[in-house]
Amino acid sequence: MRKRLLALLPLALAGCSWLSPTYKRPTPSLPQTWSTATTAAPADDIDWWRSYEDPVLDQLVEDALRSSDDLALAKNHLQQARAEYDYAFASQLPMISGVGADAFGRFHMNDNLPIPHKTSNLGFVGGMLTYELDLWGKNASASDAAKAGVQAGVYAQAAARIMVEATTTRLYFSIRALDAEVAILQDEVNTQTQLLALVQKQYEVGAVDALTLNTVNQQLDTAQAALPAAQDQRSKAESALAVLIGRSPQDIIGQDLPRGRDILAITVPSPTPPQLPATLIERRPDIAMREQGLIASNYAIGYARAAYFPTISLASLAGVNNVDIDNLYRATTRSWTLAAAMATPLLDFGRTRSGVKLAKTQKEEQAILYQQSIRTAFREVRDALNEERTSATRDEADAKRVASSQENLNLTELRLKEGFASQIDVLAAQATLQQTELARVSARLAWLDASLDMYRAIGGGFSMDRETDAKKIAPSFHIH
Numbered sequence: 001m002r003k004r005l006l007a008l009l010p011l012a013l014a015g016c017s018w019l020s021p022t023y024k025r026p027t028p029s030l031p032q033t034w035s036t037a038t039t040a041a042p043a044d045d046i047d048w049w050r051s052y053e054d055p056v057l058d059q060l061v062e063d064a065l066r067s068s069d070d071l072a073l074a075k076n077h078l079q080q081a082r083a084e085y086d087y088a089f090a091s092q093l094p095m096i097s098g099v100g101a102d103a104f105g106r107f108h109m110n111d112n113l114p115i116p117h118k119t120s121n122l123g124f125v126g127g128m129l130t131y132e133l134d135l136w137g138k139n140a141s142a143s144d145a146a147k148a149g150v151q152a153g154v155y156a157q158a159a160a161r162i163m164v165e166a167t168t169t170r171l172y173f174s175i176r177a178l179d180a181e182v183a184i185l186q187d188e189v190n191t192q193t194q195l196l197a198l199v200q201k202q203y204e205v206g207a208v209d210a211l212t213l214n215t216v217n218q219q220l221d222t223a224q225a226a227l228p229a230a231q232d233q234r235s236k237a238e239s240a241l242a243v244l245i246g247r248s249p250q251d252i253i254g255q256d257l258p259r260g261r262d263i264l265a266i267t268v269p270s271p272t273p274p275q276l277p278a279t280l281i282e283r284r285p286d287i288a289m290r291e292q293g294l295i296a297s298n299y300a301i302g303y304a305r306a307a308y309f310p311t312i313s314l315a316s317l318a319g320v321n322n323v324d325i326d327n328l329y330r331a332t333t334r335s336w337t338l339a340a341a342m343a344t345p346l347l348d349f350g351r352t353r354s355g356v357k358l359a360k361t362q363k364e365e366q367a368i369l370y371q372q373s374i375r376t377a378f379r380e381v382r383d384a385l386n387e388e389r390t391s392a393t394r395d396e397a398d399a400k401r402v403a404s405s406q407e408n409l410n411l412t413e414l415r416l417k418e419g420f421a422s423q424i425d426v427l428a429a430q431a432t433l434q435q436t437e438l439a440r441v442s443a444r445l446a447w448l449d450a451s452l453d454m455y456r457a458i459g460g461g462f463s464m465d466r467e468t469d470a471k472k473i474a475p476s477f478h479i480h
Contacts, residue, residue, distance in 0.1 A: 018137050020144070020302025023295055026367060028374055031277045034385065046461040049169050051269040052448075056260030057172050060245055064168040065161065067246020074160035078153035085146035092139045094131035099319070126319015126335075133314065138306030145299035152292035158285035162460040164244070169452055171241040176263040177445040178234035181438060185227040188434040192220035195427040202424075219431070264440070268447050270388065271454045273381050283459035284377050290370040297363035304359040307352040310344035380457040387450035395447045398440040405433040 049061050065071065102123045134140055196216050203213045238257050260266075274280060281287050318336035345352065409429040415421035455461075 018302070019305040020137070020141050020299045023298045025291065026294075026371060028371055031378075034273060034277060034381075046463075048271070048455050048461045049165055051267065051271075052169070053267040054172075054260040056258050057169060059258075060172055060241070061165055061168050063245040064164050068160075068164045068244060071157070071160050071164050074153075074157040078150070078157050081146070081149045081153035085143070085150045088139070088143040088146040092134060092143055094129050097128045097130070098126075099128050099317070100125045126317060129314075129316045131314045133312040135312065136306040136309045138303055141299045141302035141306065145296040145303065148292045148296035148299065152289045152296065155285040155289035155292060158462050159289060162285065162456060162462065165460060166452060166456045168241065168244055170449060171237050171244065172260075173263070173266075173445055173448045173452070174237045175234060175241065175257070176259070176261075176266070177441050178230055178237065179259065180263050180441045181230045182227065182234060184434050184437050184441070185223060185230055188223045188431060188438075189220070189227060191427055191430050191434060192216070192223050195424065195431065196220050198424050198427070263448075264444055266444075266448060268392075268444075269451055271451060271458065273385070273454070273458050277378070280377055280381065280458065281374060283462055284373070285459065285462045287370070287373045287377060290366070290373045294363065294366040294370050297359065297366045301356065301359040301363060304352070304355040307345065307348075307355060310342050313341045315339045315341070377457065380453065384450060384454040384457045387446070388454055391443065391447040391450045395440070395443040398436065398443040401436045402433070402440050405429070405436045409433050 050058055100123075132139070199208060199213055199216045202208045203210065241257060274283060316336065316338045318334075320334050409426070409432075412421050412426050412429040416423065416426050
């Protein structure tokens, strides 16, 4: 009988999720080429933020990756998914349990049975093997769905990593831009203060009218109002970055964050999308995560359909018996049993049908989310391409405006020395230069953010092959 059981076990374990629909990846209509000219596909560099060539930024990103709560939650969710897969995988295997019983009493039997006519112990110690035949693939479907859940967790962790990297980088760019804006605004307040003092003297002697004085006064008020607003924005950005990189509450309140290169000195890379737009699907972890959700929902249909069919369970019990249980090793008898049970649904008032319908609608939902993630990815790439082009053009134009304003200030100072201009003219030219410098800082920040958006839109160096190779999915349960 044991040999028969061993012969039947591989057949029983060969259950497959054949009630699940055959999975086919949805094939959305994708463009053949990008609307703008592109260069070669970007390097598959997971440390993409290093292309900005700022050591302080590199360190901040590394700190954020070690301390981010969002990334810690993603890792925790992956561990949960692995535990669910271990549980589902183990459900396909037999369960072996130890059993024992002891009864105390007196038996009144005829003399032909070897049971003493006295008060005795009736004991049994043995093992029980139970197994549910997975003929319809219910447990296999659950295991395959859980496996897809693990893969989705791997991709979700990669997506969280990219988000942490991008958020840290964006906050750092904002802080460096606000540093430059605060410095320029402080100079502008000083310039407008000097200008107002000179115009006030001219007004007192009747050289200028009240409208000119009021205009200069408004310019000073505008600069004075912009300065604390920029300082407040910088303080909030610093607090957000301190939290992101895992600073303690004491450090958040009492310490400043390190600074690296000036905003205008940070290298602006030009990341480009892959040459073939279709390969973008393989470069975005959020798309891969959505597809695994779709795969899991596909297997969930097979799990729900299995409820239409009978459930067949096997049980085997083997052990030793002793009427007088003084020592189990001197058992009087040995016994084993093999039993099978079957339960088939007859009338469930639409419960199974509703479960199958629910599984199908959930698959439709996952298909919608998958298609939506693809559309979102292509929209983000398109927007990033446009932002890169327009922000680079704007930065170049503002750089020329700054150079022109600087040249105008230099010429005005020369005219002042020759007596052809006044100090008011010099201060006015200086104020104009400061306004163009503020615009230049804003343009450079927009250009940096555009390159950052492109890195994020193309997956930030994510590689599906690398992620799956590094996260081998295998049951991790232990036999005790």
